[in-house]
Amino acid sequence: MVAAHAAHPLHRIQRWNGDYFERSSLKALGVRIQLGHPPGQPCANPQRCFNDDFIIIDGRGIHLVGLDYCGCGALSQTHFVQLLRHRLYPATTIDPKTAATFRCLETFELLSYESKVSSFEYYHALVRLTDNMGTHSPKDRYPKFLLMIREWRYLKMLKRSARGHDPAKPATKTEPGECALLCPACPQPGKNLPPNWKDLPDNKKCASLHTLHIHPLTASRWHHALFIGIDANFRLKRKNVSSDKVDPDLGKGFAYFVEEKAYKEYLADHQDEVEPKSTCSQHDAVNLSNSKPGQGHAATGVGTIECARHNMKRPTAVGDLQRGERYCNMDYLFWLSLVNSDLECIYISYDIVCQWSINLRTRMATLDHTFVIFNGKVCIKYLVPKFHLPAHVSKCRIKFSFNYAVGVGRTDGEAPERGWAEINPLAMSTKEMGPGSRRDVLDAHFGDYNWRKIIGMGSTLMRKFSAATSDMVSHVLAHRELEHSLPSDTITEWTAAVVAWEADSTKPNPFEVQVELPTQAAVRRELAETEALDLATGKDFTLDTDVSPSVLVSSGLDLEAEQRAVKAKTSKIWLHSQDRQKTKLQLWNNALSRKIVAWSRYQQLYIPTSVILRRHDTEADLKQKTPLPTYAYPLWLPSHIKTKVPFDLRLAEIEYKLRVAQARESLESLRRNLQMRSYLRNFKNRFSRGQGANTHARNALDGINDRIMGNANEYRAAFDAIISLTTLLGKIGWEQEFKPLADSDIREVAEADGGQSEGKRLVSWVWKTVQYSGMGNNEIFRDTLRIEWCKSRARAMRFMEEVELLSVEMTRVLQFFQWQAAWWRSIGDTWTHREMKSEMRREGLVGYAKRQAAIRDGLAAHFLQLWRTVPTIMGKARADMAAPLSTLVENPESSLVNTS
Template sequence: MDCYDESLYCKQYMVDSHARTPFHRIEHWTEARFFARVSLKALGLRIQLGHDLGRTCLNPSRAKGDAFVIIDATGIHEVGLNFCDCQTKQPMTVQLLQRGLFPSTVTNPQTAATFHLLDLFQMLSMEGQVSAFEFYKSITRLTDKTQLDPPRDRYAQFLRMSREWRHLLQLKRSARGHHPDGAEGTQPGELAVLCPACPQPGINLPNEIDGHDSWWHALFIGIDANFRLKRKNVSNDILDPGLSRGWGYFVEDTAYQAHVTSDETPIEKSSCVSHKAVNDADKRPAKGLVVNGVGTVECTRHDFKRLLSVGDLRYGERYVNMDYIFFSSIKTVASKIPRIIASYNIACQWHINLWRRMDSLPTHLQYTAAQDSITTLVPKFHLPAHISTCQSRFSFNYTLGVGRTDREAPERGWDYLNPAANQTKEMGPGSRRELLEDLMGDRNWKKTIGMGNTLLRRMKEAVPECSTHTENHRELEAQIEEATITEWRTMVEIWKSDRSKPNPYMVETTALSQDAIRLHLSDLEAATLASGTLVMLHDEMTPSMFVSTGVDLEQQQHQLLVSLRGLGQHATDHQRLAVVNRANTLRTRITNFYDVQKLYCPAAFVLVSQANSTNEASSNVTEDVARLALCLPSSFKTASGCSTELREIEWQLRYAQAHDALNDIRAGLHLRVSVFRHKDRFDRGQRALTRAMGNISRVQARIDEAIQHYCIAYAALQILSRFVQHDGIWRGELAELKSEDIRGLGVVEMDNSEGHHTISWIWRTAGVAEAAGTDTDLHSSLRLEWCKSQARALRWSEEVSLLKEEMRRVLAFLTWQAAWWEGQVGQRDLPELITEGLDAYARRQADMRIRLAASFAAKWASVPAFLSLHNPLDTAGSDSRSTDV
């Protein structure tokens, strides 16, 4: 059934022809006139072990050879084995291994699996996350789909063989068979696959590191925890201790658990937002679980799992666990790497007492290098969840020498481990760690062989991005006085050396937002309400709530008009229904607002009636809702008709509304410029251009809405300022918004030359900068834009330099590793046949690294020419000098 031949043969020919393929499935023609399964053993085939097929064993009758079971990819077979029993015989296990059969035990084995089967299962478990049970059931079904004559159950033996196979391959690929000390001499972490692009002391780092270039040789690592990789309480370390004892990616579990269980330090209170990782640090496992998840440390630039960097979490993401695996991961390079960039989702909290907690760690994990050699940051995706202070202080975007990767590698790294969660949660501790380590090693190896394409792709992205952002930054600097740039550059340098100084990457606002103003007004009313002096004409709505509600209704009316205009002629009933429902809800709210308005501002009732009667009723009653007059205090042009208190409240709200609108306009203009530049430089073809124009339209709609809000707020401020006592500073902050004022930074007017180009007042106005500045002082938002622009250009410049250095390190690592494998030749004094096999394997591994390095070098051959287009930002602290590739 498995031969490439459909002819019928006699019994004897079938036996003779399958001497070298003894695990094919055979069917024979029965007296009942149909084909039925029959074993080669039943036909008389016997497998001779210990001798070549052409030789006859002098004494082939070895015990239990007739009751042997072989598990192969074609099924589970009972075979007849002739073990050699000559004077020169080898042990039964050796005889089986010489024929590609892996024995289930080392003493009188009765079951074996073919190497091909074990290799196939390992590959399916890594690529398809196939469990051992699923794989074994598939083999049994291939043997007999009807289960009328099921094969002998060998599932337990298969589990044991597959575990030993994984472990032996790890030892083999780490050259433990070549080392005189063998497997027992394996050192911690020695079975891990190292990242060739990371700095590896003594391998791909220069012997002497220039202090100016030390940032090139930083190690980037990320810390994270995964709570999907749980484990049920189904076994223990005594029953299932595992074959590897801290030799790969997991830390040695005995010492690790002894440390984490002895530490009873309470969890520190968060000074940032309420992070779940901090709050749930002491969360106990659910019923029936003994492990909640795993903590890990990864190389964040290349997505490699680091050696001795994984540990089980019995509770939550406790610092005692994460500290242990962090210092375990870096202990081999701690004193040899000039800088370590450590990213963690809660780095702002974790780093606070890190060095005090380190003192409680075992001596061999103590960090002996300077503490300032470790920089702690927060990954980019997680950073917006932090408070504003943390967002700038722990940002990769504003840190020197970190390039442009996002440091979210630990999150992406779980995609190849999480699918195995269903099977690992049912395993014992040893078998679970071995499976996860096998998956980690396979992932690292695939990343290694893909390093040529990965670094080339990143370089192709980094060079044009660097040129683009450098050019944009230079265009921005051309509009600013040199003295101002020097002042800002000094401010940035001071902040980088001392984070307690004013942060140039944060906007120092003097104008409060609408929400802040409303909170302030509510606090004042709460105080007067407590003292009994607040005059409330409505049981549930205070004066500030009344005015705030009117401002909100005004914005909702504008949004309703926008939605109506966006319906078009062929809108669906579902789209029209949504707009009509919004209009009906808004009409109800306006009616309720009128009822309160009669109490706080009776004169407004007359104005409302007159305005609504003069407005021509349209044929669309839904649109009429958006045109209902609200008559807020700014509607009164004379001193009578409205109290000063209500006017003061609206003035403050309108003042905040104007600044909020200006912020939205500036953000929209900056985004519009970026979208236009990307479209002009990169988008080609109808599909790409259509998508780009759609993005531009959406951005423009946001800008138009912000402009409308600003114009309404500014008109109200002009009227209210006649009746409320405020200084004239706000007129220096806000001005009438004209069409020519609405332009982004770096955009030149069509009717002005570059020499006469000026920056719109919206980028120079006070309100985000110091309110007391003169007309020539640039707004702090312009300073913020300059700082961010410089940071973007610097990070891309650094990325190119880091990629060049990483390419050099990869080739140096592979060259070293090839020489290392060559050095394994002749290491052991063993019989000639074994030594010959060991030496051949070492030479093969060396040749593999040489060819891999050659293929990378060929792919990167065009990089020097490509780098001729490199346009770095040559700024203090960033070096654009080339590195030979």
């Protein structure tokens, strides 16, 4: 058994005691690990480890072994080097008594990346594998294991970036961000851009969609724009334990976290700054930035700058937050991420960019007056991520929308949120760590996350390209069909307006309503002015000095609204409600009943036949022996009377005008409250923790939901009235603006049918209704049609841009791998000709460099195989878009329209 285990000294054996097998050890049988020699080869001068008590941690448990170092004179190495050459990582370089196998550290590293298992959980799982009864537990080596895994990650990071090898440049001279993995699809000057990329034309502003993509792709400068996303994560807190002096980080700004000393010095200079309150929606990222940090926490979260299209962390672009999402923190990360950028087109996505960008130039001037935003040649566009956009006011929803920005394709700007979902499971373990340990752990996880993005980029880009090409054909053809029914001069006029706005946002915005629609207050004022004119011309039919016809009808609408409110309040009263609640409701009912009686007296002046209808109501109450509740009592407005009894149709005309305005206002209130609900839900999911906070959040949401249902009920009442009145008055065209409101239609703009987004336009009609008054106002109809045309054009252009961007990104990925492979080979050539003390070391360095170059070559070949059908798909799309519309309508199976 000793001979068989000379090469397997960590196997665990059992001994038969006559009744059953009991645990034993190879060490007790005399098996010893001899370092410095092949297994089974004796050493002339073996040196037993201190106290012959050496512990090895591997993936099957914790082992107490017999271990001998080699002491064969000048040929022997130091003890820790002998351990490393035996693939054992020592806990210390001086008289080590503990080591972990390379396989154990590799296994834990991958487990932590994939399942976010903590070192504590992994180590104690090994303890249980060693002894699951707790009677013979091994000596505690958990603190040593923490040191080993931390050093292991750090050394692997240096090794993979060629910073652990360079004989001419020690690891401590590593530049900031030099160990970070770069995004191969993002533009990297000198790595994956053509030499003349700055001289390319900027032809992204296209006046017509009819010929785009029919001809091969033409290189343009906008293809090489950089998309970055800014965000903060308040889950990744850190308790106020340890310090940077006691627990410094090993990689001081070498990868993704910023160098802490310079970062804190900058923050100390801005600690008294107070962010202005938000002028948009109540963004807590702004309004809570001045609040005190969480009690007992040194860091309330982290901020980051990411690649917004490919969801990869950028070098030196992550930093701790101390007091909310303050501008000074995010400014520093933004500056450090772009400080050496040569790119001339940058899109910045941030959920509060409408506020953050206002004084950005002033703030950045105090940090670096040569920064990229001060370069007049650089085009910078600020945008809000698509999921966060509905929480902004209407002006921001157009100005900062990805859907209407030229050159962004189908980018949504939500990349940081996806990254947080991946890293959040670490929050429970990292919040207990010291500052340096936490930064090193997060750096390692960010690096692995980037690597997985890189090796998966082939399938990711192909999947996006296939979907975007199909959608591009659908939306381009849909836009062509819309334009087919419009006059050519109208298209020319609208195209000129939208192109002018895209070039200069100070020009009139063609996506905004330019013809104001009348509100209820405006309609009431108009009716009062009409009555004044009738008085002057002798056409007035007012029968009371205090109550005119318009006052009568508008007061009836007010009473109807009060009835809905009483009904909603009554529905919340139940058997065990408090007496004061029931009393308050009863008093409200009494007051409403008196108002209805008083209003009915004036109604009899203008509609005498209403007495007949009320008599029928009274007789029906007597038969049922149960009077109708106040909120159900019929008011008999013209829309309720219909043709039951005769009355003056001029009253119906007045009510129609008021009902149209009422329907518009209720829809606008509905949209506003849906927007607020979307924001509150997002805030609750991100920040509300604990029973108390969640209860308050649910109460706020319940209040919003009540208002939403009130808006819906008001619209439904107005809609039913409009249907009745249009039958009496012969109105037409109102169906283009007002539609039946089903419960399924009451949803946020981003909550579309089939999970699709606003960019694909399958959203509730509430958000895209044609605002046509039905009163012959062609300006309103034309205004709304222009907006629909602009949005249709924007959708088609975004998908065409997306296909172009994906095509260029595929090319950049291959060029990046080609550059990186050549870079590794150049390093290998440098090491080949450099004088070194050890030929063995030279051979190892050169071999590793060639292996890394081969990995990049392999990735490029693999991606080329995945993308082999790209020319065919693109050719088919061009053919479909070049075909006449009649051909595609007659033969829909021949196109890509139905393949999405």
